[in-house]
Amino acid sequence: MDALRFSCTSSALSDVGLARRVNEDAILDLPAQGIWAVADGMGGHAHGEIASRMVVDALATVDRPATLTAFIDAVRVQLQTVNQALRRLATTNDVPIIGSTVVALLAIERECAVLWAGDSRAYRLGKRGLRQLTRDHSLGSDPAATNVSGTRHGTGTIPTAPARPASSGGITRAVGAADTLQIDMVRFTIEDGAVLLLCSDGLSREVGDADIARTLIAGSGRTAAQALVALALQHGGRDNVSVIVISVQDMWSEDRTVLNPAC
Numbered sequence: 001m002d003a004l005r006f007s008c009t010s011s012a013l014s015d016v017g018l019a020r021r022v023n024e025d026a027i028l029d030l031p032a033q034g035i036w037a038v039a040d041g042m043g044g045h046a047h048g049e050i051a052s053r054m055v056v057d058a059l060a061t062v063d064r065p066a067t068l069t070a071f072i073d074a075v076r077v078q079l080q081t082v083n084q085a086l087r088r089l090a091t092t093n094d095v096p097i098i099g100s101t102v103v104a105l106l107a108i109e110r111e112c113a114v115l116w117a118g119d120s121r122a123y124r125l126g127k128r129g130l131r132q133l134t135r136d137h138s139l140g141s142d143p144a145a146t147n148v149s150g151t152r153h154g155t156g157t158i159p160t161a162p163a164r165p166a167s168s169g170g171i172t173r174a175v176g177a178a179d180t181l182q183i184d185m186v187r188f189t190i191e192d193g194a195v196l197l198l199c200s201d202g203l204s205r206e207v208g209d210a211d212i213a214r215t216l217i218a219g220s221g222r223t224a225a226q227a228l229v230a231l232a233l234q235h236g237g238r239d240n241v242s243v244i245v246i247s248v249q250d251m252w253s254e255d256r257t258v259l260n261p262a263c
Helices: 048-060 068-092 209-218 221-234
Strands: 006-015 025-030 035-041 100-108 111-117 121-126 129-132 184-189 195-199 241-250
Touching: 006 025, 006 221, 025 048, 025 241, 035 048, 035 195, 035 241, 048 068, 048 100, 068 100, 068 111, 100 121, 100 195, 111 121, 121 209, 129 209, 195 209, 195 221, 209 221, 221 241
Parallel strands: none
Antiparallel strands: 006 241, 025 035, 035 100, 100 111, 111 184, 121 129, 121 195, 195 241
């Protein structure tokens, strides 16, 4: 974001959970570059931790350009490149899939975009409350979809529905899951006092939207991130859990709407 106007602070945290031996999540927290991401290696498939790390490492190399459209294009190119690399890696290792979900937030001044494939999520807490910005690519959320071992045909419609409960069933899109990666996207503008959350399904499967909203309102970015992970563990911690909490302030605003006075 433009450092002369918007101050954007973020806190990122990842935990292996209570049931897994390996953390297959990976997180990217680069506020100076205006990019954040959560990637979740596909459980039940080989080398999930490698896939998620390849995704965030590739996104970390994207320099923030002058426009959001150029930023989006650069991220799409990187994700498609990683998709092909994971397809080749799966062939080399003689396994069907090496893959990872991804949700990425990009910001240029007030203009933002979320890009995603899979069931890692993005939320926005603003004046109208908490809203889920993404739609899960999962069998439970998308009846027209097939599993990641098959082919997904869709329109890539920008989601406008309110927040949904955690998805059930297998995911239908992921980086590395098919020869052609389909990436959904939503663009929006941010306001002073907004809080954005990226998370893996280790949070959304364990913690409901009401508890997420209360936690984001109650604490600072670091405190909120720690509290969200703690809630996921208290509710079972059956998967790796990763969160990134991003707090926004408009430094030129004379009448700031502060959702969280501690931020």
